[in-house]
Amino acid sequence: MSMRNFVLPIFCVASGGMAFAQTDSAARTVADLPAEIEETGERAPSPPPLSSADDGAPVDLATNQYGIGSPASEEQIAQIDIDVMPDGRGLPEGRGTYAEGETLYADRCLACHGENLEGVAELGAPKLVGGRDSLASDQPVKTVESYWPYASTLFDYVHRAMPMDSPGSLTPDEVYALSAYILGQSGITSDDADAVLNAESFAQVTMPNADGFVEDPRGRGQTE
Amino acid sequence: MAERLVALEDQILGGDADEDCDCKDGMFNGLSRRHVLAAGFAVAGGAMTTGRAMAEAPPGAIEYPVQPDPTKEQGRTILDDGGYGSRSQFENEVRWRYPTASLDSSWSMTPLAAGFGIITPSGLHFERHHGGIPTIDPETHELILHGMVDQPLRFTMGDLKRLPSVSRLHFIECSGNGLTEWVQPTLKTVQGTHGLTSTSEWTGVRLSTVLDMAGIQDGAAWILAEGADAAVMTRSVPIDKAMDDAILAYAQNGEALRPEQGYPLRLLLPGYEGNTHIKWLRRLEVSDRPFMTREETSKYTDLMPDGNARQFSLEMDAKSVITFPSGAMKLPRPGFYEITGLAWSGRGAITKVEVSADGGATWQEAALEGPVLPKCHTRFRLPWTWKGEEAVLQSRAMDDTGYTQPTLAKLVEVRGLKSVYHLNAIQSWHIAPDGEVTNVHA
Numbered sequence: 001m002s003m004r005n006f007v008l009p010i011f012c013v014a015s016g017g018m019a020f021a022q023t024d025s026a027a028r029t030v031a032d033l034p035a036e037i038e039e040t041g042e043r044a045p046s047p048p049p050l051s052s053a054d055d056g057a058p059v060d061l062a063t064n065q066y067g068i069g070s071p072a073s074e075e076q077i078a079q080i081d082i083d084v085m086p087d088g089r090g091l092p093e094g095r096g097t098y099a100e101g102e103t104l105y106a107d108r109c110l111a112c113h114g115e116n117l118e119g120v121a122e123l124g125a126p127k128l129v130g131g132r133d134s135l136a137s138d139q140p141v142k143t144v145e146s147y148w149p150y151a152s153t154l155f156d157y158v159h160r161a162m163p164m165d166s167p168g169s170l171t172p173d174e175v176y177a178l179s180a181y182i183l184g185q186s187g188i189t190s191d192d193a194d195a196v197l198n199a200e201s202f203a204q205v206t207m208p209n210a211d212g213f214v215e216d217p218r219g220r221g222q223t224e
Numbered sequence: 225m226a227e228r229l230v231a232l233e234d235q236i237l238g239g240d241a242d243e244d245c246d247c248k249d250g251m252f253n254g255l256s257r258r259h260v261l262a263a264g265f266a267v268a269g270g271a272m273t274t275g276r277a278m279a280e281a282p283p284g285a286i287e288y289p290v291q292p293d294p295t296k297e298q299g300r301t302i303l304d305d306g307g308y309g310s311r312s313q314f315e316n317e318v319r320w321r322y323p324t325a326s327l328d329s330s331w332s333m334t335p336l337a338a339g340f341g342i343i344t345p346s347g348l349h350f351e352r353h354h355g356g357i358p359t360i361d362p363e364t365h366e367l368i369l370h371g372m373v374d375q376p377l378r379f380t381m382g383d384l385k386r387l388p389s390v391s392r393l394h395f396i397e398c399s400g401n402g403l404t405e406w407v408q409p410t411l412k413t414v415q416g417t418h419g420l421t422s423t424s425e426w427t428g429v430r431l432s433t434v435l436d437m438a439g440i441q442d443g444a445a446w447i448l449a450e451g452a453d454a455a456v457m458t459r460s461v462p463i464d465k466a467m468d469d470a471i472l473a474y475a476q477n478g479e480a481l482r483p484e485q486g487y488p489l490r491l492l493l494p495g496y497e498g499n500t501h502i503k504w505l506r507r508l509e510v511s512d513r514p515f516m517t518r519e520e521t522s523k524y525t526d527l528m529p530d531g532n533a534r535q536f537s538l539e540m541d542a543k544s545v546i547t548f549p550s551g552a553m554k555l556p557r558p559g560f561y562e563i564t565g566l567a568w569s570g571r572g573a574i575t576k577v578e579v580s581a582d583g584g585a586t587w588q589e590a591a592l593e594g595p596v597l598p599k600c601h602t603r604f605r606l607p608w609t610w611k612g613e614e615a616v617l618q619s620r621a622m623d624d625t626g627y628t629q630p631t632l633a634k635l636v637e638v639r640g641l642k643s644v645y646h647l648n649a650i651q652s653w654h655i656a657p658d659g660e661v662t663n664v665h666a
Contacts (some may be wrong), residue, residue, distance in 0.1 A: 028361060064436040069383045072368045072376040073541030078505050080368060083458060084450060086516050121231070124326035136531030141644050142522065147533075150516045157518040160456040164328060167355060167454045213525065213535040220571070221626035223541075224638040 009102035037133065084156040088203025096177025098184045101191035104174055105181050108163050116201050117185055125164075129186045132208055151205035154179055176202070229404070246354030282316040284347055307339075313468075319348055320457050322414055328454070329354045331398065333419025334591070336547045336566065341593075342393070342601040344422035346477050350498075351484045352398050352420070353456030354519075362480075362488035365452070365474070370511035374439030376434045379534055381488050384472060387429045392471065392494065393600045395568045397421035397540050399497035399524055399597050402647040406636070409663040414550035416653065417663060421568065423601040424485075427471035431466045431508075440467075440510060448509040448517075449502040459488075459500045460514035461493060469494050469599075472505065495599035496538045497646075499524050529640035540570030542619035542629050543648040544604070545576055554658035558612035563590070565606045566660045569623035574595065576622040577604040583616035583652065584631070615655040616666045632665060 034043040051057075057067035084090040101104075112125035119127030133143025146156055160176045161167050170178070176197045185189035189205060197205075218224065225651040278324035280289035288300055319332035331352040334344055342630025344350075351357075362381040370376035401420035404410040411417050430664045435447075440463065451457040461470070471492040474481060482486040493500050499519055514520065514536070526534040544567035549555060567574045573596055578587040590604040604619070652666040 019248070028363070047386040049380075051383050051386050052378065052380045053383070058488055064433070066357060066387060066437070068379075068386050069434070069437065070378045072370055072378040076378060077368060077370045077376060079511065080450075081370070082456070083509065083515055083517070087513070122325050124329060124602070135527060135533075136529065140527055140531075142527070144522075148522050150521065153516055153518050153521050156458075156515075160458070161355065161454065161518075164326075164355075168456065212532055213521070214528075214532050216526075216534045216537040221623075223630045224634060 007049075013062025030194050082160055084152045084159070086150040086152045088152065088199060091152070091202055092172040093199060094172035094176050095195065095196055095198040095199075096175070096180055098177075098180045098191055098195040100174075100177035100190075101179070101184070102193075104170075104178055108166075108170070108174075109178065112164065117182065128182055134210065143186075144182060145208065147189065147206055147212070149190075149210050151179070151183065151202060151207055154182065155202065199218050202220070212221040227532075228240050229233065229410075230356065236365055239519070255364050281313040282311075283318055284311050285313040285315065285403040286310050287313050304449060317351050319346060319351065320419070324415075328356045331400070331420065333415050334422045335415045336419055336421075336545070337550050338554070339547065339566075341604050342423050342566070343477065344424060344601075346424065346479070346482050346485070349422040349424060349476075349485055350396075350398065350420045352400075352498060353453070353455075353484070354457055358453045359483065360452060360488060360504060360637045364507070365488050367489060367508065369434055369508045369510075371447075371508075372441040372444040372512065373435070373510050374441065375437075377434065377438050379434065381474065384429050384474060384489065387433055389427055390430055390471060391425055391427040391475075392469075392492075393423060393595075393597050394494040395421055395491065395599065395601045396498045396501055397543075397568070397570075399499065399537075399540065399645040402649075403644050404648075405663075406641050406644075406647060407664055408631075412543060412552045412653075412663055414547050417551065418545045420498070421566075421601070421614045423568075424476045425478065426471055426473040427475035428471045428489075428492065431470035431472055431491070432468070434472065435463075435466060435506075435510075438510075438660065443512045444510045446511050446514045448507070448511065448515045449505060450506040450507040450509075451472045451486070451502045452506040457499075457502055457519065458515065458517040459502060459519055460511075460517065461491075461496075461500060462538075464511070465493060465496065493538075495540055496574075497540055497570075500538060524645055526639060526643035526645050528638075528643060534643075537646055538570075540568075541646065541648040542569035542571070542574070542621045542623040543567070544574075544619040544629060545651045546579070546617050546653060548618050548659045549613070550653055551616065551656065551661055551663040553661045555610060555655065557659070558610050561608050562605055563608045563617065564603065566601045567592075567604055567617050567619070567621035568599070568601050569621065569625075569627065570599060571627065572599065572624040574602040574621055574622050577602070578620050578622075579604075579606045579608075580618045580620075581608065581615045584618050584650070610655065612657060612659075614657055616664065617655065618650050618666070620650050
């Protein structure tokens with residue numbers, strides 16, 4: 001169950017007090033036409049949008065208080081805060097093994113990324129492994145193994161957006177397992193069947209191209 | 225054509241398209257369907273005496289009977305269109321989808337050759353989606369701002385529309401604009417070579433307003449923007465940019481954003497590469513360092529010849545292109561033509577555009593049509609008499625930082641041929657003695 005799947009109903013509840021909210025529980029599918037003003041037949045303008053702030057929230061423009069917007073609770077943030085950073089911040093609890101990843105890969109990833117993680121160009125699915133030491137050549141091969149500077153990006157992206165046919169559906173355990181398999185196939189982590197990745201070991205992974213990215217060196221107004 | 229382009233794109237993007245596969249047929253759904261339709265129309269048209277009877281009004285238009293003499297009968301009645309107008313049935317410009325293998329992750333391009341002035345009609349604004357176009361009810365959409373702030377905040381669309389607002393004209397350009405053109409002239413039209421740039425008037429709340437409301441903490445340096453699409457698209461933005469001119473935009477060209485432009489809310493980062501203008505914006509997280517998302521590491525980075533890659537080249541360099549005459553047109557006869565095109569810079573305002581008709585040997589200053597706005601398309605024009613001789617038309621833009629648009633040779637000298645993104649070289653259009661206009665490297 002993706003985290004995103006239960007965000008929507010909660011928002012619906014939260015917006016129950018809003019100006020345009022439907023009184024019935026069914027989600028609307030389109031907007032109604034503006035109402036007609038009886039006396040003249042004109043179309044009514046949209047009512048001024050309501051703020052989610054409490055009635056009488058203080059207004060003080062000098063201190064950026066508009067009496068508009070609401071505090072976001074930790075629970076509300078946690079529901080959608082799914083990013084993972086290079087230092088391991090954001091990695092969820094969980095664990096997965098290379099062997100579990102291999103099974104999952106066959107089930108959820110292979111159809112697009114190929115039996116040997118080689119990618120299927122016709123489906124727009126990129127190659128995941130190989131290409132190390134090719135980046136300075138005439139035929140650079142950019143893969144997770146050869147190009148991606150941080151393992152955190154692999155976890156973050158697979159968790160948020162893969163697989164294409166059911167994005168965001170993989171559990172943290174599944175993403176750890178798939179990462180263990182992809183990084184194991186890349187020779188970056190162990191390819192022993194019982195090799196484990198979890199939050200702690202994941203943050204220790206160093207990618208081959210970790211030092212391969214530079215800031216754009218050009219000064220202001222400088223062509224190249 | 226589609227297969228060849230996909231193979232080329234794959235080579236450019238660093239994948240492996242060499243292996244062939246008999247599963248190719250039927251992969252290019254959008255394209256093949258269109259080809260089939262086009263072929264069907266051609267056959268039907270040829271078989272009938274009134275071929276046009278088979279025609280459909282172009283997208284965005286309604287077909288009405290054409291009156292033999294509109295001065296001799298009443299025209300169609302008011303509000304026949306339901307109260308929201310459509311374009312003429314005789315206008316047919318459409319976005320063109322680059323034939324990527326996936327329909328979910330694809331891009332469509334603005335027909336720049338047909339444009340006037342500097343505004344792109346909302347329905348022709350280029351698109352780039354990584355997980356399709358979500359359908360979102362604005363009543364249920366919220367933006368959460370958290371991370372290194374004193375008070376995490378939650379905004380409904382109602383909240384955002386109640387806050388102080390700004391309206392600004394800005395271009396958005398995908399940094400992949402022109403990626404097919406590094407090695408050799410590949411696409412034939414200006415829509416294909418440059419159509420990933422568009423300009424709109426955007427309205428919304430300055431990002432600095434909501435950041436001030438939340439209170440940024442010491443040490444904050446980056447902010448993550450995240451979309452509510454299937455890609456849950458994420459990019460890191462320097463906090464200085466966020467505080468400078470970034471906009472939480474809910475409107476485009478005087479009405480709500482189009483769904484494919486991020487309805488109900490998108491981030492607008494004037495002058496920054498298109499991918500950072502996160503659509504369907506749902507979350508902002510303030511941090512002390514960049515998040516190193518997929519789109520700012522494995523994509524949208526420029527691989528240099530030494531094997532290192534430039535990262536966070538966020539400001540789009542000054543660029544220009546002649547939109548008339550441009551590729552795949554044919555000048556009917558020698559005579560007067562107004563050369564016109566667009567120039568833009570992600571760093572500021574265009575100060576000068578020069579045009580050459582001899583492949584860059586000599587240059588003439590073009591007139592800039594006002595308003596000339598920072599980080600916005602600027603229209604240039606130059607009267608030109610074509611004598612029926614071979615010519616190579618080029619334009620080069622300068623901006624107010626002193627930057628001059630480079631030649632392709634100059635770019636390639638430094639970046640090589642594998643950097644994919646951020647191609648802003650001078651474009652050349654060859655005019656043959658018969659008037660044929662083609663995309664060339666000159």
